[in-house]
Amino acid sequence: MSKGIILFGHGARNPEYIEPFRRIRAVVERKQPDIPVEIGFLELTQPALEASIECLVARGVREIKVVPIFFAPGRHVLKDLPMLLGNAMDRFPGVAFEVADCVGEVDAVIEAMANHAATGSP
Amino acid sequence: MSKGIILFGHGARNPEYIEPFRRIRAVVERKQPDIPVEIGFLELTQPALEASIECLVARGVREIKVVPIFFAPGRHVLKDLPMLLGNAMDRFPGVAFEVADCVGEVDAVIEAMANHAATGSP
Numbered sequence: 001m002s003k004g005i006i007l008f009g010h011g012a013r014n015p016e017y018i019e020p021f022r023r024i025r026a027v028v029e030r031k032q033p034d035i036p037v038e039i040g041f042l043e044l045t046q047p048a049l050e051a052s053i054e055c056l057v058a059r060g061v062r063e064i065k066v067v068p069i070f071f072a073p074g075r076h077v078l079k080d081l082p083m084l085l086g087n088a089m090d091r092f093p094g095v096a097f098e099v100a101d102c103v104g105e106v107d108a109v110i111e112a113m114a115n116h117a118a119t120g121s122p
Numbered sequence: 123m124s125k126g127i128i129l130f131g132h133g134a135r136n137p138e139y140i141e142p143f144r145r146i147r148a149v150v151e152r153k154q155p156d157i158p159v160e161i162g163f164l165e166l167t168q169p170a171l172e173a174s175i176e177c178l179v180a181r182g183v184r185e186i187k188v189v190p191i192f193f194a195p196g197r198h199v200l201k202d203l204p205m206l207l208g209n210a211m212d213r214f215p216g217v218a219f220e221v222a223d224c225v226g227e228v229d230a231v232i233e234a235m236a237n238h239a240a241t242g243s244p
Binding site: 016020021024027035067072078102106110113118 | 127134197223233234235237238
């Protein structure tokens with residue numbers, strides 16, 4: 001089954017907000033060039049999560065891993081995301097979804113953020 | 123001059139939201155045991171940024187580095203944070219503040235998030 005990844009973010013009014021998501025995608029694509037990676041937002045920033053799912057499904061993807069680019073599971077990850085994925089499952093019954101841990105729960109990410117806090121210059 | 127660090131986060135309703143911030147603090151404290159580290163939030167989660175600043179100043183800190191635990195600079199980092207720090211400067215004229223880059227703008231953090239997205243299991 002063809003796999004794909006969605007980097008799921010909150011969204012913001014500032015158009016530059018998408019930049020780190022693009023950088024994450026570029027690194028993932030370098031590591032796994034055969035797996036399509038989309039970026040999808042909850043609100044304010046385009047594309048919306050729904051559009052990213054649609055895009056992957058149109059490309060033949062049938063297993064989508066959604067990676068919450070959030071520091072910790074709050075309402076958006078625990079409530080809004082399952083609701084959006086529930087709708088997507090109704091719409092695309094042949095597609096399997098899995099949700100990864102929030103990036104902020106991952107040891108290596110914690111370590112990298114701590115290194116920045118400890119030594120990073122402003 | 124005595125230095126201190128504040129990990130500045132958005133805040134959320136879920137009480138477990140603070141957990142990654144505690145983990146980042148623990149790593150920073152292990153790396154730099156002589157520098158006090160506080161966590162301060164914009165809203166919803168306690169302590170508020172103002173309270174964390176107060177706490178550091180009460181401990182004799184006169185140079186505070188604020189590290190935005192945000193993926194990208196949006197309204198909260200570009201508008202809310204400078205406003206809160208402006209108020210703090212009025213209140214504590216002897217204290218110097220600096221704002222670090224958002225963690226999500228840092229190469230090593232991007233790389234760690236990408237590793238998780240590429241290989242992390244759900």
